[in-house]
Amino acid sequence: MSHHIVEAKNLQHVYPDGTVAIKDVSFCITHGESVAIIGANGAGKSTLLQHLNGCLIATSGQIRIGDTPLSKGTLPDIRRTVGMVFQYPDDQLFMPTVFEDVAFGPLNLGLSGDEVDQRVVEALERVGAGHLRTKPPYNLSGGEKKRVAIATVLAMAPDILVMDEPTSGLDPFARRQLISLLREFQHTKIFTSHDLDMVLDLCQRTIILHEGVIMADGPTDEIFQNEELLAACRLEKPFSMQGCPVCNGKTNTKCHDAG
Amino acid sequence: MASISAAVIDLKRLELLADSDSPVHVIDARAKVLVTFVFIVAVVSHNSYELARLLPFFIFPTVMIALAGLPMLYLARKIALISTFALMVGIFNPVFDRTILYQIGQWGISGGWISLLSLLIRSMLTVGAAFILVGTTGFTAVCQALERLGMPQLFAIQLLFLHRYIFVLADETGRSSRARELRSCGRKGLGVASFGSLVGHLLLRTWQKAERIHIAMLARGFVGRFHAHRQSSFGKAELYFLLGWSSLFIVLRTFDVTGTLGTLITGIFK
Ligand SMILES: Nc1ncnc2c1ncn2[C@@H]1O[C@H](COP(=O)(O)OP(=O)(O)O)[C@@H](O)[C@H]1O
Ligand SMILES: [Mg+2]
Numbered sequence: 001m002s003h004h005i006v007e008a009k010n011l012q013h014v015y016p017d018g019t020v021a022i023k024d025v026s027f028c029i030t031h032g033e034s035v036a037i038i039g040a041n042g043a044g045k046s047t048l049l050q051h052l053n054g055c056l057i058a059t060s061g062q063i064r065i066g067d068t069p070l071s072k073g074t075l076p077d078i079r080r081t082v083g084m085v086f087q088y089p090d091d092q093l094f095m096p097t098v099f100e101d102v103a104f105g106p107l108n109l110g111l112s113g114d115e116v117d118q119r120v121v122e123a124l125e126r127v128g129a130g131h132l133r134t135k136p137p138y139n140l141s142g143g144e145k146k147r148v149a150i151a152t153v154l155a156m157a158p159d160i161l162v163m164d165e166p167t168s169g170l171d172p173f174a175r176r177q178l179i180s181l182l183r184e185f186q187h188t189k190i191f192t193s194h195d196l197d198m199v200l201d202l203c204q205r206t207i208i209l210h211e212g213v214i215m216a217d218g219p220t221d222e223i224f225q226n227e228e229l230l231a232a233c234r235l236e237k238p239f240s241m242q243g244c245p246v247c248n249g250k251t252n253t254k255c256h257d258a259g
Numbered sequence: 260m261a262s263i264s265a266a267v268i269d270l271k272r273l274e275l276l277a278d279s280d281s282p283v284h285v286i287d288a289r290a291k292v293l294v295t296f297v298f299i300v301a302v303v304s305h306n307s308y309e310l311a312r313l314l315p316f317f318i319f320p321t322v323m324i325a326l327a328g329l330p331m332l333y334l335a336r337k338i339a340l341i342s343t344f345a346l347m348v349g350i351f352n353p354v355f356d357r358t359i360l361y362q363i364g365q366w367g368i369s370g371g372w373i374s375l376l377s378l379l380i381r382s383m384l385t386v387g388a389a390f391i392l393v394g395t396t397g398f399t400a401v402c403q404a405l406e407r408l409g410m411p412q413l414f415a416i417q418l419l420f421l422h423r424y425i426f427v428l429a430d431e432t433g434r435s436s437r438a439r440e441l442r443s444c445g446r447k448g449l450g451v452a453s454f455g456s457l458v459g460h461l462l463l464r465t466w467q468k469a470e471r472i473h474i475a476m477l478a479r480g481f482v483g484r485f486h487a488h489r490q491s492s493f494g495k496a497e498l499y500f501l502l503g504w505s506s507l508f509i510v511l512r513t514f515d516v517t518g519t520l521g522t523l524i525t526g527i528f529k
Contacts, residue, residue: 055474076480084478091471094423096274096397108480113490136275156479 004031011061021047022212036199039209040234045192053082083158089145093137105156123155143174161187196238277397283327288404290497301508345382349375403485
């Protein structure tokens with residue numbers, strides 16, 4: 001089971017134009033954990049995530065998935081283990097139909113006919129998108145695209161699920177659906193998000209990234225109580241922890257429980 | 260310009276057609292690629308004033324569309340759209356080439372008009388054949404077939420990416436020009452400066468987006484090998500398909516079938 005551990009050591013990334021997007025980032029995420037990486041726009045979250053399956057190569061430092069250090073030779077194996085859902089589903093869905101798109105990964109894994117079909121059907125059912133299989137991806141709604149994008153990754157049976165801003169651009173209903181879907185997954189999960197209410201809902205642990213540096217790493221509740229820290233990192237408490245506007249902020253828990 | 264994105268979305272529909280099980284769809288992609296190739300060579304190699312001898316070639320698209328159950332009207336529209344490019348290429352033929360080739364009553368028809376018409380017919384035939392190929396096979400499978408036929412893998416993959424890139428480019432073009440149109444307040448003269456900057460941004464953005472798609476493909480285990488979903492092999496059916504059509508095209512190309520038929524019929528009525 002040590003396969004599900006994600007470890008980053010002194011990670012640094014400098015883009016070709018000289019932007020230092022992350023500086024000396026280290027963390028270790030263990031099996032079954034659900035971790036949020038939060039931070040303001042441009043903090044380096046997406047850059048960090050893309051290191052986890054070798055989409056970007058660190059300028060210095062190391063990534064380790066389980067016992068395997070990420071390198072050119074281990075890349076195929078690591079990409080199978082770490083499933084990445086990108087921020088914009090339009091980048092992720094490129095085949096003519098939803099079915100073919102979900103089948104793309106399993107086919108690349110070398111699976112054959114029936115097995116591929118089975119995986120595709122299972123993955124689509126899992127995200128509640130079975131009825132979309134014959135549709136072209138570009139005709140789907142935002143929420144549907146997101147779910148199909150998740151299915152494309154699930155079909156590869158990854159151990160670790162990495163998602164860049166999963167709830168961005170979704171309407172409240174689609175967002176809630178997605179959150180309950182994500183809650184069911186037993187994988188090790190790593191999200192970035194601006195949706196701190198979702199983070200509070202799904203992740204026990206939070207890492208705050210600010211200008212490419214880790215400012216905090218700990219239990220989500222504790223971090224969200226620390227208003228100074230949040231303010232320093234250009235973040236705001238999740239709505240559910242702010243005073244309730246209806247009852248003037250006093251009975252916040254009660255009002256919240258009632259709703 | 261919004262119509263460009265509409266046209267592209269409509270083109271993507273072509274690939275959806277490949278998801279079927281008609282007798283043409285199930286034939287191994289290599290046989291279809293080869294037949295299409297022979298067809299295109301046979302059509303294109305006619306001299307540029309040829310009309311009558313091109314007509315029998317319409318039997319191929321007709322039969323294929325009927326057997327594959329492709330939507331006739333949709334294909335016709337797409338072919339017409341692309342043929343306008345051929346029209347642009349050949350539009351000056353009638354101006355430059357005024358040698359009278361045929362005389363119908365008092366009307367003289369110049370070589371320019373004949374060659375323009377011939378160009379149009381040839382573009383309709385070849386574009387139609389290419390559409391039928393993709394519509395009954397799917398672009399990925401076509402690339403895979405090319406590779407299995409001996410095209411270097413690198414070229415085959417580039418072809419595949421080019422195909423995806425065109426869609427990306429067209430999408431982005433549609434979006435950008437709409438934004439530009441909306442902000443130009445209905446004026447026509449939008450200025451060359453803004454247009455240059457638009458094109459520059461467009462290329463950069465398209466490139467970035469194509470790169471993101473490539474990354475997404477890599478993330479899902481793409482290592483530069485094709486996997487078409489349909490498993491097929493080159494069997495007897497493929498052999499008959501290939502030999503049948505190819506020999507027909509070669510016969511049509513070498514012998515003047517239309518002319519012979521014409522003389523036969525006029526002979527009968529004499
Ligand atoms: N391809 C790139 N080239 C140069 N700089 C980039 C590139 N991508 C991102 N950056 C820069 O890196 C920093 C971190 O970006 P990103 O990881 O996308 O932030 P986040 O996802 O937290 O909003 C930003 O300052 C951004 O401008
Ligand atoms: Mg980001």
